[in-house]
Amino acid sequence: MAKRAAVLAVDPVNGMGLFEYLETFYENGVGYEVFAVSDTTDIRTNSGVRLRADDTVGNLRGRSDDFDALVFACGDAVPLFAQHASEPHNVALLDVIREFAAKDKVLVGHCAAAMIFSLAGVCEGRRVAVHPLAAPAVAPAVVADEAWAADGNFFTARNEHAVEALLPAVLNALK
Numbered sequence: 208m209a210k211r212a213a214v215l216a217v218d219p220v221n222g223m224g225l226f227e228y229l230e231t232f233y234e235n236g237v238g239y240e241v242f243a244v245s246d247t248t249d250i251r252t253n254s255g256v257r258l259r260a261d262d263t264v265g266n267l268r269g270r271s272d273d274f275d276a277l278v279f280a281c282g283d284a285v286p287l288f289a290q291h292a293s294e295p296h297n298v299a300l301l302d303v304i305r306e307f308a309a310k311d312k313v314l315v316g317h318c319a320a321a322m323i324f325s326l327a328g329v330c331e332g333r334r335v336a337v338h339p340l341a342a343p344a345v346a347p348a349v350v351a352d353e354a355w356a357a358d359g360n361f362f363t364a365r366n367e368h369a370v371e372a373l374l375p376a377v378l379n380a381l382k
Contacts, residue, residue, distance in 0.1 A: 210381040211238040212276040212315075213267055213307075215300065216260055218245045220282035222252030224317050224367035228278050231374045237381060240274075242267045244284070244300050253283045265299040268306065275381055277307040279316035279323055281367075285341075288323070301327045313380050317364035317373070321345045324361070334358040336365040 212232055216225055225241075232239045243250045243260035251257050271277075291297055300323070308314060308329035316324065321335035322344045330348040336356040337345050354369035355362070357376045364373040 209236055209238055210275045211240075211273065212278050212313075212381075213270070213274040213303075214239050214241045214278040214280060215244055215264060215267075215303070216241055216250055216258070216280045217282040217284040218243060218250035219253040219255075219284060220250060220258070220280050221318065221367050222254055222256055224370050225252070225280040225282075227367070227370045227374070228280060228315075231378070235378055237276075237378070239278075242303075243296075245296050246294075263299075264296055264303055267303045268299060271303075271306045271310050271312060274307075274312065276313035276315060276377070277304065279304075279314075279320040281316060281318035281320055281323075281338075285319040285323070288326075292326075304329055311360055313360045313362065313377065315362045315373075315377050317370050318366050319344075321348060321350075321363045324348075324363075330361060333361050335361060335363040336369065337363065338366055 241260040248260040304327040319341040321337035322341040324330040325345040355364040355373040
């Protein structure tokens with residue numbers, strides 16, 4: 208059976224990182240659905256490109272058995288997360304991450320993904336790569352010095368430029 212990934216895209220999402228995941232999955236036969244971390248499926252990249260996601264993160268709750276991996280495509284919305292943490296789509300985001308982690312699914316992300324994983328309470332003691340500005344917020348995870356890190360079923364990259372180097376390890380984990 209082909210592997211499947213649920214890809215979370217914030218609004219605005221880092222297009223370079225998002226499209227690197229999607230292209231790699233497409234080229235390697237990994238099915239995916241994109242879920243907007245928003246109240247609508249209409250989102251944009253940080254460079255202004257308009258996108259329509261397959262669904263919203265709220266509708267991903269209870270569907271972890273449909274997927275083998277959860278990917279967090281970071282973006283410019285993350286620095287504002289604290290101001291909007293109580294909004295329904297951000298509450299759903301953390302719930303979905305906890306659900307996938309509880310089922311030992313592959314968790315993938317770049318930039319501040321490890322910070323979001325930490326806020327969800329799922330990466331304690333894990334070695335993670337994270338954007339340097341988000342590093343203080345990932346405790347009790349262990350910040351890796353490398354551009355990307357793999358620790359069990361967690362795969363993180365420091366930024367979108369390291370996603371390409373991370374993806375072979377992710378594909379290997381999905382085999």
